[in-house]
Amino acid sequence: MMEKMIFGRYIPGDSFVHRLDPRSKLVFVFAFILVVFLANNIITYALLLAFTLLVILMSRIRVYFLINGLKPVMILLVFTFLIHILFTREGDILFELGFLKVYEEGLRQGIFISIRFLVLVLMTSILTLTTSPISITDGIEVLLNPLKKMKMPVHELALMMSIALRFIPTLMDETDKIMKAQMARGSDLSAGPLKERIKAVVPLLVPLFVSAFKRAEDLATAMEVRGYRGGEGRTRYRQLKWDWRDTTSLVVLAVMTVLLVFYRN
Amino acid sequence: MTEILSFSNVSFSYTPDSPEHRKAVQNVSFSINEGEWIAIVGHNGSGKSTMVKLVSGLLFPQEGEVRVMRNILTEENLWEARSNIGMVFQNPDNQFVGATVQDDVAFALENSGVPYKDMVERVHSSLEQVKMDKFLNHEPHHLSGGQKQRVAIAGALAMRPKLLILDEATSMLDPQGRDEVLKTVRALREEIGLTVLSITHDVEEAIFADRVLFMNDGKKYAEGTPSEIFALGDKLVEFGLELPFAMRMTKLFQENGVLLAGQHMSEEELVNDLWTSNFNK
Amino acid sequence: MDIKLQQVSYAYSMGTPFEKYALFDVDLTIPHGTYQAIIGHTGSGKSTILQHFNGLLKPSKGQVHIGDRVIVAGKKAKELKPVRQKVGIVFQFPEHQLFEETVLKDIMFGPMNFGVSEEVAEERARELIHLVGLPEDTLNKSPFDLSGGQMRRVAIAGVLAMEPEVIVLDEPTAGLDPRGQKEIMDMFYALHKERGLTTILVTHSMEDAARYADAIAIMHEGRCVLNGTPHEIFSDAETLEKYRLELPHIVRFQRKIEKLINRSLSKICLTEEELALEVAHALREGREAK
Numbered sequence: 001m002m003e004k005m006i007f008g009r010y011i012p013g014d015s016f017v018h019r020l021d022p023r024s025k026l027v028f029v030f031a032f033i034l035v036v037f038l039a040n041n042i043i044t045y046a047l048l049l050a051f052t053l054l055v056i057l058m059s060r061i062r063v064y065f066l067i068n069g070l071k072p073v074m075i076l077l078v079f080t081f082l083i084h085i086l087f088t089r090e091g092d093i094l095f096e097l098g099f100l101k102v103y104e105e106g107l108r109q110g111i112f113i114s115i116r117f118l119v120l121v122l123m124t125s126i127l128t129l130t131t132s133p134i135s136i137t138d139g140i141e142v143l144l145n146p147l148k149k150m151k152m153p154v155h156e157l158a159l160m161m162s163i164a165l166r167f168i169p170t171l172m173d174e175t176d177k178i179m180k181a182q183m184a185r186g187s188d189l190s191a192g193p194l195k196e197r198i199k200a201v202v203p204l205l206v207p208l209f210v211s212a213f214k215r216a217e218d219l220a221t222a223m224e225v226r227g228y229r230g231g232e233g234r235t236r237y238r239q240l241k242w243d244w245r246d247t248t249s250l251v252v253l254a255v256m257t258v259l260l261v262f263y264r265n
Numbered sequence: 266m267t268e269i270l271s272f273s274n275v276s277f278s279y280t281p282d283s284p285e286h287r288k289a290v291q292n293v294s295f296s297i298n299e300g301e302w303i304a305i306v307g308h309n310g311s312g313k314s315t316m317v318k319l320v321s322g323l324l325f326p327q328e329g330e331v332r333v334m335r336n337i338l339t340e341e342n343l344w345e346a347r348s349n350i351g352m353v354f355q356n357p358d359n360q361f362v363g364a365t366v367q368d369d370v371a372f373a374l375e376n377s378g379v380p381y382k383d384m385v386e387r388v389h390s391s392l393e394q395v396k397m398d399k400f401l402n403h404e405p406h407h408l409s410g411g412q413k414q415r416v417a418i419a420g421a422l423a424m425r426p427k428l429l430i431l432d433e434a435t436s437m438l439d440p441q442g443r444d445e446v447l448k449t450v451r452a453l454r455e456e457i458g459l460t461v462l463s464i465t466h467d468v469e470e471a472i473f474a475d476r477v478l479f480m481n482d483g484k485k486y487a488e489g490t491p492s493e494i495f496a497l498g499d500k501l502v503e504f505g506l507e508l509p510f511a512m513r514m515t516k517l518f519q520e521n522g523v524l525l526a527g528q529h530m531s532e533e534e535l536v537n538d539l540w541t542s543n544f545n546k
Numbered sequence: 547m548d549i550k551l552q553q554v555s556y557a558y559s560m561g562t563p564f565e566k567y568a569l570f571d572v573d574l575t576i577p578h579g580t581y582q583a584i585i586g587h588t589g590s591g592k593s594t595i596l597q598h599f600n601g602l603l604k605p606s607k608g609q610v611h612i613g614d615r616v617i618v619a620g621k622k623a624k625e626l627k628p629v630r631q632k633v634g635i636v637f638q639f640p641e642h643q644l645f646e647e648t649v650l651k652d653i654m655f656g657p658m659n660f661g662v663s664e665e666v667a668e669e670r671a672r673e674l675i676h677l678v679g680l681p682e683d684t685l686n687k688s689p690f691d692l693s694g695g696q697m698r699r700v701a702i703a704g705v706l707a708m709e710p711e712v713i714v715l716d717e718p719t720a721g722l723d724p725r726g727q728k729e730i731m732d733m734f735y736a737l738h739k740e741r742g743l744t745t746i747l748v749t750h751s752m753e754d755a756a757r758y759a760d761a762i763a764i765m766h767e768g769r770c771v772l773n774g775t776p777h778e779i780f781s782d783a784e785t786l787e788k789y790r791l792e793l794p795h796i797v798r799f800q801r802k803i804e805k806l807i808n809r810s811l812s813k814i815c816l817t818e819e820e821l822a823l824e825v826a827h828a829l830r831e832g833r834e835a836k
Contacts, residue, residue: 134364166364169406174642180602181643184635185704186627186659203655206645210690218359225321225352226362226420227344227376235378237371237388308723309695355721409588436721439588439750466723507724510795517822523829532799540806543829 009069010132016245017059018130022139024246028253029127035253036116038260045115047263051256052119059126066125073121077114084110133165138238155231163219171212178207268335269349269428269460270320271296275329277315289315291483292329297428302454302461304471306494307480308505313464316480317432320462322346334427348377351421355433357413361405366397369405370420377424391422394456395449411442415449422453429453431463435470447473468495468509472530479504492530511535547632547711547744549576549599553608555619556594560606568594571608572770574763581738581745583755586765587790592716592748593638595765599714599746600633601626613711631660634710638717641689641697649675649692649700650685656708667707674703677737679729695726702730706737712744713737719754731758752794756780756816764789777814796821 012018017025039045056063067074088106095102128136141158148154179189182203189200277290290312297303307313318324319331322343331338333346354360363369370388379387392398395415405413414434421429431450435443447470453459463470471477477494479487481504487494495501495512502508508516511529518525524542529535556569569591576582586592597603598610601617609618612633617623634656637643646652653671658664675685678699684692689700698718705713715734719727735758738745749755755762755776762779764772766789772779779786780797792798797814800821804810811828815821 132364134368162364163362166361166405169404170358173406177637178643180597181635181637181640183602184600184630184637185643185656185708186630187655188627188659203643203645207642210645211642215356215359218354218356219362221323222352222354222360223362223372224323225347225350226373227347227424228372229344229376233378234375235380235384237368237375237381237384239381308725310693441587441750468724502725505723505725507728510799513818514799514822517818518825521822521826523822523826532802536802536806539803539825544807544832 009129011061011065011129012132013060013130015058015060015130017055017126019245020130020249021240021242021246022131022135023142023240024242024249025127025131026136026139026143028249029123031250031253031257032123033120035257035260036120038257038264039112039116040264043263044260045112047256047259048119049115052122055126056122059130061126061129066122070121070125077117077121080117081110081114084113134162134238137161137165138240142240155234159231167215170215171208174211175204175208178211179204267299269297269299269301269333270462271330271332272316272319273330273332275319275326275331277319277324277326279315281327288483290319290326293480293483293485294329295478295485295488297460297462299427299460300458301476302463302474303476303478304474304491305462305464305478305480306466306468306471306506308466311480311504312483313480314432315483317352317430317464320430321350321352348424349427350430351418351424351426351428352430352432353414353417353421353434355436357410357417357437358405360417361413364404365401366392366403366405366408366416367401369416370423373420373424387423387425388419391419392416394422394453395419409442410438411445414438414442414446418446418449418453428460428462431461431465433464433466435465435467443467443470466506468501468507472509492528495530496528547613548578548611549613549633549712549744549746550574550611551595551598551605551608552611554595554598554605554610555607556598556603557606567606568768569605570768572768574770574773576744576746576761579742579744581735581747581758581760583747583749583759583762584765585749585752585755585762585791587750589767590765591768592765594768595770596635596714596716596746596748599712600630600635602635627660631708632710633712633714634705634708635714636702636705636716636718638720639698640701640705640718641694643704644689644697644701647688648686649689652689652700653685653704653707656704660708670707670709671703674706675700677706678703678733695722698722698726698730710743712746714746714748716748717750718747734758752792753796756794756796764791776816780814780816800824 036048039048056066085102085106086100088109089101089103090105092104093101094104094107137158141154144152144154183189187200187203189197189204273294275290275293276288278286278288280286293316305313305316315324319326320333322338325338334349336342336346338346361369362372367388370392371384374384374387389398392401395418397412397415397419400408400412408416418429435446438446450461451473454461463474465471472491474491477489477491478485479494479497479501486504487497495509498508509530511532511534515525515529515535523539526538526542529538551572551574554569554572555567557565557567559565572595584592584595594603598605599612601612601623604617604623605619607619609616612629615629644652646655650668650671653674654664654667657667657670671685672682675682680696680699684696684700689697692700713734718734719730722730731754734745737743747754747759759776761773762776763770764779771789772785780793783793786793796816796818800811800815803825811824813824815824
């Protein structure tokens with residue numbers, strides 16, 4: 001069920017990680033994604049794993065919550081692990097089970113790739129779990145600011161993103177409401193042959209679009225009346241603050257990178 | 266007395282070129298002075314909403330003039346006029362732009378380039394004025410309709426407007442939300458003498474106004490104090506509105522042969538009259 | 547067709563970290579032919595409860611009887627269609643559910659989903675369009691060309707066209723002007739009387755509940771805390787206050803008069819007409835006594 005997924009959800013808090021500037025968090029995660037690929041032996045992978053665990057601890061997100069929420073991703077993880085174990089044929093045979101042969105190299109690869117996958121998923125989850133979508137948007141807007149010189153509509157994109165985020169819960173409620181109303185009129189969205197089901201989507205989609213357009217129109221009016229004329233001459237209420245925490249976290253990542261380079265084969 | 270807004274012989278049609286064109290607003294004149302509360306009442310489709318669009322420069326009249334702060338509203342001075350007017354619309358959800366309460370209140374300030382420090386102070390003080398200062402970081406879908414409308418009022422106040430327009434701002438709210446919003450507006454009138462233009466079909470809301478404009482079919486049918494307007498009695502009902510509670514009761518009492526000295530808009534007056542006319546003799 | 551809720555609890559996002567109960571042990575019986583009002587503040591569980599009346603939500607605990615059908619917590623409920631045909635729901639702002647090209651088609655959508663033939667469905671639509679107070683030529687228009695109030699009426703016709711035995715109304719007059727409000731409420735009351743429809747009105751409005759309902763249930767923080775006749779409910783202002791609810795305007799006004807004349811009227815009046823009569827009567831008696 002979608003409700004159990006925590007990937008992409010935000011859990012408010014005030015841990016060290018929560019209080020980091022979204023810019024540093026974004027830079028950190030992107031850099032981390034690249035750094036992960038430096039690891040190629042037991043020491044380096046162990047380092048990565050330890051580092052990720054440290055970040056989880058500092059974010060004060062309940063581990064139970066993370067594991068529970070990432071269950072759907074875990075399936076994918078187990079799957080990649082098995083593929084590596086079954087199809088890598090290098091090194092000594094560890095054991096045989098009928099036609100199944102597990103090689104030493106396969107086990108190594110399977111474990112390494114799984115760790116790589118795991119730390120990537122965990123790190124990006126921590127980013128979204130500890131940063132509100134609107135802060136992420138702010139961070140992206142500022143980081144992309146240099147592109148304004150190349151005539152990229154950075155401000156408009158960020159505003160669009162923030163409004164979209166703001167309206168997601170509203171439209172979710174609306175969808176649920178319309179779906180219920182049509183079900184009460186005997187429309188069946190969950191059963192029957194595919195053709196019937198596709199037909200049953202029309203009574204849901206038409207009202208949803210009509211209402212979304214109505215909302216968009218109202219919102220545009222409200223924004224215009226409140227003096228919105230594009231990004232020019234606007235000031236920002238949401239201020240981003242870079243402090244010692246942000247510098248520290250990037251320095252730590254740099255040290256981490258050096259260690260990885262040093263210990264890798 | 267400073268004039269804030271005026272209409273002189275304003276007409277507007279959505280389909281000016283079609284042969285059977287119907288005017289949504291027809292030859293309407295009125296004015297609002299500083300510190301007044303004017304209510305425009307009329308049933309749905311009487312031209313009320315079109316008038317709001319003419320005030321905010323979303324539409325321009327085909328005939329007549331709309332003046333904001335004594336200047337005729339034109340494409341050129343539109344943005345300046347808008348900075349003097351704060352508006353609260355009907356649907357609480359569809360006017361909430363910011364991700365959180367404080368972001369939404371800051372929206373208009375950002376648009377007009379108010380410096381950051383000034384902004385923070387204004388956001389906080391206007392949220393205090395509508396008693397929403399404890400909800401700074403709340404997201405809109407965790408607020409009730411009444412709370413969202415109060416945030417919208419704060420968003421308008423932050424711009425220190427000369428005029429606050431409530432465009433059916435209570436019609437989608439539950440009774441509690443409606444009370445919250447009306448109490449807020451009345452408190453603001455007392456505290457800072459805010460000028461208010463409210464568009465409504467709720468007569469109990471119009472009772473608090475200084476003057477009422479009664480619209481029917483695009484025309485100004487009558488203008489006067491609430492008691493003058495409600496004295497029109499059955500005419501209001503005929504045009505799709507209803508009389509305030511106390512007036513309905515007065516009428517019913519009289520029909521049933523209860524002695525009363527006159528018409529009453531408030532319950533207290535009616536009860537007192539009932540007492541003096543029947544018991545205190 | 548009776549509707550009976552027994553020990554019904556309901557939790558959203560059951561079995562997740564976000565689990566949240568919206569109903570707790572609700573017992574409520576609505577006998578056939580009753581006009582039942584359900585009153586409560588936003589968030590009191592009103593809208594959750596109403597979705598149990600036709601199986602849109604299944605109870606997390608307890609059971610719901612809808613006529614002969616029983617929906618029990620934890621058991622799969624198959625084939626809910628017959629139940630949905632018998633219990634029509636007019637949701638808040640029902641105009642948001644319109645989607646067809648023409649009003650006629652939209653009204654026919656419900657009945658045809660329940661296997662009614664095209665001819666019969668069309669016949670019903672032609673009949674109902676008058677009932678909801680719209681001219682017949684509306685049928686060929688697009689619902690999106692109508693005014694908000696007209697759309698509301700079309701949506702109501704669409705629910706009535708299913709010919710339900712029970713009709714559930716969720717704030718059916720929200721956003722309408724006073725005349726529209728009165729027309730809609732009077733129409734449902736007439737249907738209730740003429741066709742013997744069981745009517746369930748979910749509302750904030752004490753006034754509407756006082757004027758129309760036979761029984762009033764009060765919801766508070768997910769529990770059904772009171773259920774009784776309007777006279778029973780409104781004779782106890784203190785209990786209502788505990789649930790942050792006020793007496794209807796008319797009853798409050800009666801109390802003011804009673805305080806002034808220092809005696810009680812013979813009954814609690816639920817409509818303005820009733821109160822006017824009662825006061826006139828009391829005055830006449832008073833005069834004769836002298």
